Amino acid sequence: xxxxHIAKLTRIAHxxxxxxxxxxxxxxMGLAFVLFFVFQPSVKPSSDEPLMFPSTEVIxxxxxxxxxxxxxxxxxxxxxxxxxxAGHLIASAFISIPAPSTVxxxxxxxxxxxxxxxxxxxxxxxxxxxxxLQNSTRLDQFASAGLNSVMLTDGMQNELSFQALIPFIxxxxxxxxxxxxxxxxxxxxxTQEALASVLSKVLTDPKTLVVAxxxxxxxxxxxxxxxxxxxxxxxxxxxDVNRVDEIQADAKGVLGVVLRIAQQCPFQPQxxxxxxxxxxLHITDPVMRNDSTSHFIYNFFQP
Numbered sequence: 001x002x003x004x005h006i007a008k009l010t011r012i013a014h015x016x017x018x019x020x021x022x023x024x025x026x027x028x029m030g031l032a033f034v035l036f037f038v039f040q041p042s043v044k045p046s047s048d049e050p051l052m053f054p055s056t057e058v059i060x061x062x063x064x065x066x067x068x069x070x071x072x073x074x075x076x077x078x079x080x081x082x083x084x085x086a087g088h089l090i091a092s093a094f095i096s097i098p099a100p101s102t103v104x105x106x107x108x109x110x111x112x113x114x115x116x117x118x119x120x121x122x123x124x125x126x127x128x129x130x131x132x133l134q135n136s137t138r139l140d141q142f143a144s145a146g147l148n149s150v151m152l153t154d155g156m157q158n159e160l161s162f163q164a165l166i167p168f169i170x171x172x173x174x175x176x177x178x179x180x181x182x183x184x185x186x187x188x189x190x191t192q193e194a195l196a197s198v199l200s201k202v203l204t205d206p207k208t209l210v211v212a213x214x215x216x217x218x219x220x221x222x223x224x225x226x227x228x229x230x231x232x233x234x235x236x237x238x239x240d241v242n243r244v245d246e247i248q249a250d251a252k253g254v255l256g257v258v259l260r261i262a263q264q265c266p267f268q269p270q271x272x273x274x275x276x277x278x279x280x281l282h283i284t285d286p287v288m289r290n291d292s293t294s295h296f297i298y299n300f301f302q303p
Contacts, residue, residue, distance in 0.1 A: 052128070081296075083277060095172055113150075121151060133176065232249065
C-alpha cells in the first residue's frame with residue numbers, strides 16, 4: 001500500500017511538471033527530492049561519501065519565484081521550512097534580511113541519530129559539486145556550556161532538512177560561515193536551555209544569524225492542518241515554551257530552542273508566511289489531499 005501511495009504521488013508530481021509553469025515545476029522537483037530522502041533505504045552513510053544536495057535547477061527555480069517581503073532589518077532568528085515545495089518562501093526570507101557573516105543552522109534529527117541529551121555537530125567541510133561553505137564549528141564552544149555533543153563524521157549525510165537548506169544559504173550568502181547543529185525532537189529541557197544560552201550570547205554580534213528549520217502539521221488535509229497550525233501560531237507568537245509538546249511539528253526540539261532564545265534576548269516574532277503543500281501543489285485528489293504538510297516562516301527580530 002505504501003509503495004502504491006508513493007507511486008501515485010510521483011505520478012501527480014510528474015503530470016504537474018508537464019502541465020504547470022516553471023514555478024510549479026520547481027515545487028514538483030522539490031517534492032521528488034523529499035520523496036527520495038524519506039523513502040530511501042536506511043543505510044548508514046560513510047564519511048567518504050560526498051554530501052548530497054538538491055540540484056542547482058531546483059534551487060534556481062525556487063529562487064526565480066521568490067517574493068519581496070518587508071522584514072525588520074534587525075532579524076536575529078529565521079524559522080523556515082525544509083520542505084522544498086516551499087522553496088520560494090525560504091528564498092524570500094533569506095533575501096529579505098541583511099547578509100550575515102555567520103549562520104548557526106538548527107535542524108531536526110529525522111532518523112534519531114543523536115542520543116538523547118546531546119546535540120549533533122560536524123566539522124566536515126560543507127562541500128559538493130555545487131556547494132562550498134566554510135564550516136565554523138568549534139567543539140569548545142558547546143563543551144564549555146555543559147552541552148554534550150556527538151560528532152557526526154559523515155557530515156550529517158542523509159538528513160533531509162540539512163541537505164535541503166544548505167544550498168539556499170549558499171545561494172543567498174556565498175561567503176557566510178556556517179555552524180550546523182542537529183537537535184533531536186526528544187531533546188530534554190536542559191539541553192534546549194543550554195543551547196539557547198550559547199546562541200543568545202553569539203547573537204549579540206549583529207552579523208550572526210540563527211536559521212532554524214521545522215515543518216508543521218503532517219499527513220492531514222489542509223483544513224485539518226489549519227486547525228493544528230492555529231495552536232502552533234499561538235505558541236510561537238506568545239513564546240510559550242511550555243506548550244511546544246502540544247503542537248504538531250517535526251522539530252519540537254528546534255522550536256524549544258528558538259523560543260527560549262527569543263525569551264532570553266528578547267526578540268519579537270514576526271509571521272512572514274503560512275502555507276500548505278497541498279495548496280502549493282494544487283492537489284485535488286481526495287486521497288492525496290490527506291497527506292499535506294504545513295509551513296510557517298517567522299522572523300524573530302530585535303525590537
